[in-house]
Amino acid sequence: MATTTIPGTTDARLRLHRVGGGDGAPASFAADVRRGLTSTPKRLFPKYFYDALGSALFDAICRLPEYYLTRAEDEILARRADDIARAAREGFGERAPVTLVEFGSGSSTKTRRVIEALLRRQDGLTYIPVDISVSALEAGARALLESHPQLRVEAYAGDYDAALARLGERRGARGRTLALFLGSNIGNFDAGEAEDFLRRVRSVLRPGDALLVGADLKKDAGVLEAAYDDPLGVTAAFNLNLLARINRELGADFDLRSFRHVARYDGRAGRVEMHLESTRAQTARVSSLDLEISFGAGERVHTENSYKYDADDLSGLAARAGFALERTWRDAAGLFSSNLLVATSRDDAA
Numbered sequence: 001m002a003t004t005t006i007p008g009t010t011d012a013r014l015r016l017h018r019v020g021g022g023d024g025a026p027a028s029f030a031a032d033v034r035r036g037l038t039s040t041p042k043r044l045f046p047k048y049f050y051d052a053l054g055s056a057l058f059d060a061i062c063r064l065p066e067y068y069l070t071r072a073e074d075e076i077l078a079r080r081a082d083d084i085a086r087a088a089r090e091g092f093g094e095r096a097p098v099t100l101v102e103f104g105s106g107s108s109t110k111t112r113r114v115i116e117a118l119l120r121r122q123d124g125l126t127y128i129p130v131d132i133s134v135s136a137l138e139a140g141a142r143a144l145l146e147s148h149p150q151l152r153v154e155a156y157a158g159d160y161d162a163a164l165a166r167l168g169e170r171r172g173a174r175g176r177t178l179a180l181f182l183g184s185n186i187g188n189f190d191a192g193e194a195e196d197f198l199r200r201v202r203s204v205l206r207p208g209d210a211l212l213v214g215a216d217l218k219k220d221a222g223v224l225e226a227a228y229d230d231p232l233g234v235t236a237a238f239n240l241n242l243l244a245r246i247n248r249e250l251g252a253d254f255d256l257r258s259f260r261h262v263a264r265y266d267g268r269a270g271r272v273e274m275h276l277e278s279t280r281a282q283t284a285r286v287s288s289l290d291l292e293i294s295f296g297a298g299e300r301v302h303t304e305n306s307y308k309y310d311a312d313d314l315s316g317l318a319a320r321a322g323f324a325l326e327r328t329w330r331d332a333a334g335l336f337s338s339n340l341l342v343a344t345s346r347d348d349a350a
Contacts, residue, residue: 013151014141018134019158019166028159030289033246037286037293037301044242044276046188046304047159050133051245055106057238064234066226069184070110072336073214077113080329080338085117087327087340088178088210097122101167102180103160103201105129108140110182114212115148118178124150130163131155160197168204177209184216184336187271187307191317194307198321198341207345211323215337217330218308221265228263228272228306236261239274239303251287258282262300271307275300314339 029048036043050058062070077084089098098118102111108129118125127144131137134157141153156163179201186194201211228235239261243254262275278295285292309317311328314337318325323341330337 013145014153014155016134016137016141016155016157017166019156019162030250033250033286034289034291037291041300041302042293042295043302047132048242048245049238049304050106050131050136051241052133052135054238054241054245055133055136057234057241058106060234061230061238064230064232066230067235068223068227068333068335069216072331072333073182073184073338074110074113075331076329076336076338077110081113081117082120083327083329084114084212084338084340085121085178088212089121089176097124097176099126099128099177100180101128101130101177102182103130103163104181104183104185105131105140105155106133106136106183108144111140111180112144114178114180115144115151119148119150124152126152126154128167129153129155130160131157132159133157160200164200164204177205179205179209179211181211182214182338184214184306186213186215187309188304189307190305191307195317195320198317198323202322202343205343207343209343210326211341211343213314213339213341215309215314215339216306217335217337218270218310219335221267223335224265224272224308225263228274229261233261235263239276242303243276246286250289252284253287254284255282259301269307270309270313271305273302274304274306275302277301309337 032045032048036045061067100115100118102108105111111129115125115127129137129140137155137157141155144151145153156166189197198211205211240256240259243256243259246252247254258279259276260279262277263272265272277298277300279297281295281297283292283294314328315325318341322344324344325339326342327340328337
């Protein structure tokens with residue numbers, strides 16, 4: 001595993017580890033592009049949205065009036081961060097130190113509220129963010145370290161599987177853990193994948209450790225579709241950046257003007273589906289893969305699902321993965337939920 005230190009910080013307070021599948025891993029990207037574009041139906045994988053440009057576009061999405069998810073979750077964390085920190089420490093005494101782990105941390109903006117709540121209860125804090133975007137990790141770490149001298153950051157740039165393997169190796173050295181999975185990222189997994197991910201997280205936690213999961217709630221299709229297809233076209237640019245990234249990094253010749261962004265809510269499946277739709281019959285070449293891909297007019301490339309939940313969905317998912325759903329907090333409008341899952345004493349799931 002390659003390890004680098006972010007310039008401008010000291011070794012004592014920050015380390016950045018690059019592990020398998022990060023945005024510095026072109027071989028993984030190329031292999032997944034080949035696999036996705038040669039499958040039926042065609043697909044691309046949402047973890048590759050977040051190169052530097054994609055991360056900037058997503059930050060812009062989070063500021064859109066239609067995209068309520070970020071504001072709703074931030075409202076919950078602003079009002080309830082102390083409750084969350086208190087609940088995560090219950091049963092272990094006020095002097096028990098907590099390590100904070102976050103999956104899909106991005107720039108760690110919302111996490112600041114939880115960090116500050118924990119630092120009000122303990123002298124120092126180790127924060128372990130995990131994200132596929134090196135640039136987002138660097139920016140988030142710099143900002144946090146500048147404003148929180150009691151903080152240490154040990155960041156992992158890579159996919160969740162690689163990071164979980166490393167966290168498993170650290171398990172014996174850590175005290176109590178509060179893990180975060182914010183921003184409705186759980187919704188990007190299909191049902192079986194969500195359960196499998198939570199089981200893998202459970203496998204690196206001890207009984208009594210906690211996981212705070214953000215989950216968007218089921219609601220009117222019009223509200224949901226507006227959040228994923230804004231009138232300014234920022235979400236469309238974010239989706240189309242996947243093709244632009246393939247052009248930039250793999251020498252492809254996708255004509256972005258010949259694809260359009262599509263986002264639809266499937267009420268029966270309980271998910272918003274995002275696609276890139278070819279507006280005409282065409283062929284694109286990916287030179288570094290020596291690959292030609294043909295598209296029919298109206299053919300779609302699936303890029304992301306975003307599942308929505310209700311209370312029964314969340315409670316059942318938690319129980320199947322080795323957690324108990326202990327607390328749920330919602331924003332004032334009841335659009336979004338933050339859910340505290342506590343690891344039970346059952347054997348770790350494989």
